[in-house]
Amino acid sequence: MKKKRSRGIEAVKRRYGIAFVAPWIFGVIVFVAVPIIYTVIYSFSVVTMGSYGLETEFVGFRNYYRLLFENTVFVDRLAASLTSVFTSLPIIVSLSLIFAIILNQNFKGRMLMRSVFFLPVIFSSGVVMYVLNGGGGSDAATISASLGSEAASTYINPIDFSEILQRLDFPSDINDLLMKYLNDTFNLIWSCGVQILLFIAGLQTIPTQLYEVGSVEGATAWESFWYVTFPMLGRVTMLVVFYTMVELFVENSELVDSVLTDMRWNTIYDTTSAQLWIYFAAVGIVMGIVMLLYSKLLLKRWN
Amino acid sequence: MISAKNLNRIRKACISAVRFIFLAAFAYILLYPVFYMLSNAFRTTVDYIDPSVVWLPKVVTWQNIKNAFIALDYIESIKNTVIYEMISALIEVFVCAVYAYGLSRFNFKFKKLLVFVLVLTILLPDVMLMLPRMLNFRRLDFLGILGWISKMLGREIRPNILGTPLTFYLPSLFGVGLKAGIFIFIYMQFFSGLPKELEEAAYIDGAGPLKTFLVIIIPSAGVAFLTVFIFSVIWHWNDYYLSMMYNMDNKTLAVMVHNIQDQVFLVFGEANGASPLIFGIPPAACLLFIIPPVVIYMILQRKFMQSIDSVGIVG
Numbered sequence: 377m378k379k380k381r382s383r384g385i386e387a388v389k390r391r392y393g394i395a396f397v398a399p400w401i402f403g404v405i406v407f408v409a410v411p412i413i414y415t416v417i418y419s420f421s422v423v424t425m426g427s428y429g430l431e432t433e434f435v436g437f438r439n440y441y442r443l444l445f446e447n448t449v450f451v452d453r454l455a456a457s458l459t460s461v462f463t464s465l466p467i468i469v470s471l472s473l474i475f476a477i478i479l480n481q482n483f484k485g486r487m488l489m490r491s492v493f494f495l496p497v498i499f500s501s502g503v504v505m506y507v508l509n510g511g512g513g514s515d516a517a518t519i520s521a522s523l524g525s526e527a528a529s530t531y532i533n534p535i536d537f538s539e540i541l542q543r544l545d546f547p548s549d550i551n552d553l554l555m556k557y558l559n560d561t562f563n564l565i566w567s568c569g570v571q572i573l574l575f576i577a578g579l580q581t582i583p584t585q586l587y588e589v590g591s592v593e594g595a596t597a598w599e600s601f602w603y604v605t606f607p608m609l610g611r612v613t614m615l616v617v618f619y620t621m622v623e624l625f626v627e628n629s630e631l632v633d634s635v636l637t638d639m640r641w642n643t644i645y646d647t648t649s650a651q652l653w654i655y656f657a658a659v660g661i662v663m664g665i666v667m668l669l670y671s672k673l674l675l676k677r678w679n
Numbered sequence: 680m681i682s683a684k685n686l687n688r689i690r691k692a693c694i695s696a697v698r699f700i701f702l703a704a705f706a707y708i709l710l711y712p713v714f715y716m717l718s719n720a721f722r723t724t725v726d727y728i729d730p731s732v733v734w735l736p737k738v739v740t741w742q743n744i745k746n747a748f749i750a751l752d753y754i755e756s757i758k759n760t761v762i763y764e765m766i767s768a769l770i771e772v773f774v775c776a777v778y779a780y781g782l783s784r785f786n787f788k789f790k791k792l793l794v795f796v797l798v799l800t801i802l803l804p805d806v807m808l809m810l811p812r813m814l815n816f817r818r819l820d821f822l823g824i825l826g827w828i829s830k831m832l833g834r835e836i837r838p839n840i841l842g843t844p845l846t847f848y849l850p851s852l853f854g855v856g857l858k859a860g861i862f863i864f865i866y867m868q869f870f871s872g873l874p875k876e877l878e879e880a881a882y883i884d885g886a887g888p889l890k891t892f893l894v895i896i897i898p899s900a901g902v903a904f905l906t907v908f909i910f911s912v913i914w915h916w917n918d919y920y921l922s923m924m925y926n927m928d929n930k931t932l933a934v935m936v937h938n939i940q941d942q943v944f945l946v947f948g949e950a951n952g953a954s955p956l957i958f959g960i961p962p963a964a965c966l967l968f969i970i971p972p973v974v975i976y977m978i979l980q981r982k983f984m985q986s987i988d989s990v991g992i993v994g
Binding site for chain 1: 709803889920
């Protein structure tokens with residue numbers, strides 16, 4: 377009797393579960409899957425604006441071939457986009473971890489500091505930074521050129537490294553490299569907002585008993601970090617790495633921006649779709665490699 | 680001799696000093712744009728040129744704010760942001776909870792596959808989907824069904840919803856709107872941490888799954904709702920790609936701020952001496968742009984930080 381009833385409940389629950397997610401499945405099919413199929417079709421065709429809307433003519437791999445072998449600008453941009461991640465990713469992840477650990481400690485003004493570190497999330501779309509850096513119009517460049525205005529060329533930079541570096545008198549190429557690295561590092565703090573929150577949330581889930589055991593056994597602060605905090609954050613770190621890569625590849629990508637402009641303002645649909653597919657295939661491969669390395673090398677050792 | 684107690688105290692003082700310097704340095708970097716905005720938004724034209732004015736303007740003026748207010752068409756833009764973005768932000772807050780509940784608390788066939796698809800939708804950039812979606816919105820259709828009926832009827836019944844708020848509401852409603860995947864994921868993490876007894880008690884009392892969700896789960900998920908609410912509102916407020924694509928006429932505040940220099944020329948014209956205006960209006964416009972989300976955050980901040988502490992959106 378009891379068994380029968382529980383099976384009944386299970387069956388009802390199963391049906392309800394599907395009912396709960398059914399609209400989402402519909403949405404994914406209509407607003408995600410179908411559009412993806414369309415971009416695949418565009419990428420293999422020549423798209424022209426006809427009287428009945430878009431007209432597509434199948435041309436096989438021609439768009440892809442041209443982009444990869446005849447268009448040097450695209451390949452350069454692709455390479456630049458992909459490699460920049462390898463310098464940015466480690467900096468962002470380690471900086472966020474450091475900040476999260478500090479902000480997780482007990483000290484006066486902790487709440488205030490956490491609010492300050494939430495600012496990057498509030499500025500997330502970059503509209504504010506774009507405008508403050510002198511952007512702010514479709515032809516802002518021409519405007520600033522015609523006015524010769526200083527406002528359009530000022531760069532918001534809290535610390536002017538070029539001046540400091542000039543005094544240090546390094547050879548010019550080392551100077552440039554240092555300059556680039558320093559500027560990058562400072563810009564990257566702006567990409568740490570969500571990551572810091574994720575790490576704080578992760579730190580909160582570590583049971584305090586583990587640290588107590590550590591201190592009883594006479595572990596130093598460094599040891600308890602290396603053997604307790606770090607391994608316990610394994611899953612969160614994976615999430616942070618994943619999220620950061622998505623952000624870097626998609627949101628801050630020059631390539632994606634240029635594709636978007638081509639689509640919106642120049643109504644080019646065929647080669648842009650092909651560009652996006654090449655880009656995301658490459659991104660997929662890179663992310664796959666990073667995730668694989670991460671799980672193979674780090675997670676395994678901790679376990 | 681320094682006793683062990685004193686040594687400990689010195690060590691603690693050193694640690695907090697280092698921590699203070701470290702945090703202060705980075706807080707300076709993060710607050711710099713805010714200071715910059717505040718400092719530049721209230722200056723007179725003379726003060727921009729005066730090299731002795733570094734941070735504090737000699738004369739504080741509200742003129743830039745007033746001009747930015749006009750250039751942004753502030754009230755109208757905020758209205759547009761609320762109609763297009765905020766409502767769809769709120770839709771996402773509620774709807775994503777429903778889908779996440781289905782995905783996390785029930786067992787059914789293909790559930791693992793669906794979770795995998797969810798991760799894919801998080802990964803997939805909106806850019807990729809924008810154009811085909813836009814073409815679809817021009818003649819709204821679901822899997823070609825409406826087009827097929829149109830052919831049967833011999834007249835066009837597919838509506839053009841481009842430029843209407845529906846372009847934002849529809850994807851949000853079906854859980855594929857702006858960052859909806861991340862929200863579903865956050866809710867899932869939270870729901871899967873709830874004890875099973877919660878629902879079982881409700882079932883025994885005779886409540887169906889829907890009632891259980893509304894009466895038991897939603898009230899106990901306040902923290903998750905708060906987290907998603909803050910992110911949803913802020914990300915929608917900042918969104919400007921989507922409103923650029925789908926919504927050319929009723930510009931939202933983010934779009935207006937993004938095009939502020941054009942806007943200054945449009946409203947004030949070159950003849951009226953737009954060049955000094957170019958100094959003051961952009962920072963003032965940015966200030967007007969970030970004030971609403973900052974105020975919302977300030978109100979919810981304490982609870983939000985506690986929620987990050989207590990639930991752990993990462994599980």
